[in-house]
Amino acid sequence: MGRTGRIFYGWVIVGCGVLITALTAGMIINTNNLFVVPICEELGFSRAQMSFAQTLFSVAAMLVSLFAGPIFAKFRLHRIMKLAAVGIGLFYFAYSRASNLFVIYILAFLVSACSSLLTWMPFSVIISNWFHKRAGLALGITFMGSGIGGMIFFNILGALLGAFGWRTAMAVLSAICAAVVIPVVFFVLKISPYEMGLAPYGEEGERSLAMEEYGPGLHAVWKTRKFVSIFLCLVGIGFACNALASTQMPYLQDVGYSVSTSAMLSSCYMAVLIGGKVLLGAFTDRYGLSKMLVMVGVAMLAGFVCVYYAKFLPMAIATAILMGIFEPVSTVALPIIAHRVYGTRDYGAIAGLFTAASSIGCAIAPTAFGLIYDVAGGYGPGYLAMIVVTLACIALLLRAVHGANAEEQ
Numbered sequence: 001m002g003r004t005g006r007i008f009y010g011w012v013i014v015g016c017g018v019l020i021t022a023l024t025a026g027m028i029i030n031t032n033n034l035f036v037v038p039i040c041e042e043l044g045f046s047r048a049q050m051s052f053a054q055t056l057f058s059v060a061a062m063l064v065s066l067f068a069g070p071i072f073a074k075f076r077l078h079r080i081m082k083l084a085a086v087g088i089g090l091f092y093f094a095y096s097r098a099s100n101l102f103v104i105y106i107l108a109f110l111v112s113a114c115s116s117l118l119t120w121m122p123f124s125v126i127i128s129n130w131f132h133k134r135a136g137l138a139l140g141i142t143f144m145g146s147g148i149g150g151m152i153f154f155n156i157l158g159a160l161l162g163a164f165g166w167r168t169a170m171a172v173l174s175a176i177c178a179a180v181v182i183p184v185v186f187f188v189l190k191i192s193p194y195e196m197g198l199a200p201y202g203e204e205g206e207r208s209l210a211m212e213e214y215g216p217g218l219h220a221v222w223k224t225r226k227f228v229s230i231f232l233c234l235v236g237i238g239f240a241c242n243a244l245a246s247t248q249m250p251y252l253q254d255v256g257y258s259v260s261t262s263a264m265l266s267s268c269y270m271a272v273l274i275g276g277k278v279l280l281g282a283f284t285d286r287y288g289l290s291k292m293l294v295m296v297g298v299a300m301l302a303g304f305v306c307v308y309y310a311k312f313l314p315m316a317i318a319t320a321i322l323m324g325i326f327e328p329v330s331t332v333a334l335p336i337i338a339h340r341v342y343g344t345r346d347y348g349a350i351a352g353l354f355t356a357a358s359s360i361g362c363a364i365a366p367t368a369f370g371l372i373y374d375v376a377g378g379y380g381p382g383y384l385a386m387i388v389v390t391l392a393c394i395a396l397l398l399r400a401v402h403g404a405n406a407e408e409q
Contacts, residue, residue, distance in 0.1 A: 017142030026149015060112035062359035069349020088114035089178030096170035124335035133202025140281025215343020238361025272324025297394035
């Protein structure tokens with residue numbers, strides 16, 4: 001049950017997810033920082049003014065995550081994704097024509113909102129519908145698309161910017177996104193296996209078709225100490241992850257590496273990140289949630305120690321590798337935690353709140369570390385502080401999720 005011909009259609013859905021995340025989160029969102037300098041030079045904006053557009057990307061993602069539950073409850077998920085697929089191409093093309101700073105801010109917000117409505121939240125729900133077993137692996141493969149898109153289009157975009165300028169480069173990206181994402185969302189993507197008369201992966205037909213939602217639901221848990229503890233820990237983990245990701249390039253240059261070497265190390269991180277998402281999902285499927293969090297915690301602690309000594313090349317390389325291993329915790333792990341701790345009832349809303357928690361931390365981190373740099377004259381003290389934050393968050397999260405096991409549900 002659950003197969004059409006020889007291939008389970010759920011893996012086709014995973015392929016859709018890889019394409020969509022590669023061309024939205026990867027190609028459009030992850031590469032947007034390359035446009036900061038050429039836009040500032042042409043339009044006369046300051047770096048701070050354009051950096052606020054980057055902040056709006058995080059704010060939009062956070063708001064979509066916060067309100068994902070009510071949105072998905074009121075409107076059909078597939079219809080939302082169709083609108084977002086059309087919208088992201090249109091808004092990003094409009095971005096390429098903009099000259100007014102306020103218009104750029106509005107379009108940055110709308111582009112990020114459309115990306116969020118096509119990637120992290122929808123596919124957290126879709127993959128949980130299609131996979132009752134190996135969901136962690138399926139999520140990891142789906143979300144690795146953002147790393148693939150970023151890695152491929154960083155190089156392509158560099159050539160486009162040099163040859164044609166930022167407006168043409170951005171217009172080309174919008175056309176590529178629309179040409180692939182719209183047909184995939186409209187004609188290939190299916191939200192649930194039941195639309196095709198199939199059962200989820202790992203379930204027999206009769207049992208699956210009769211299954212009901214389980215778990216306490218959002219209203220029963222959102223004020224509990226356990227839920228609040230998980231939420232705050234995820235804010236801290238999102239902060240720690242983005243603290244390193246957002247400062248890696250300038251820090252490497254601060255300690256003496258050239259721009260090209262720093263870029264090479266960042267590319268190394270993006271390459272490891274692709275496999276890291278699959279690793280984290282597969283590891284969770286096999287060894288459980290608690291052991292996955294221990295693995296992530298060890299990698300994060302080692303990462304902050306290594307980056308502190310990154311003036312030595314082996315330590316800089318180790319930092320890039322470790323980042324690729326632990327950074328997926330802020331995307332792949334969140335829906336897994338929601339599902340394994342709280343079940344399927346109100347899953348979209350709970351996963352959305354957990355994603356919002358991580359987004360809050362991610363949004364705060366660049367500004368906070370900018371202040372640390374201004375006060376301390378470097379990022380080093382902040383990295384040392386992150387060791388304490390990581391230890392506290394992982395320890396509290398392990399205590400909160402203790403006993404959660406998908407097979408026990």
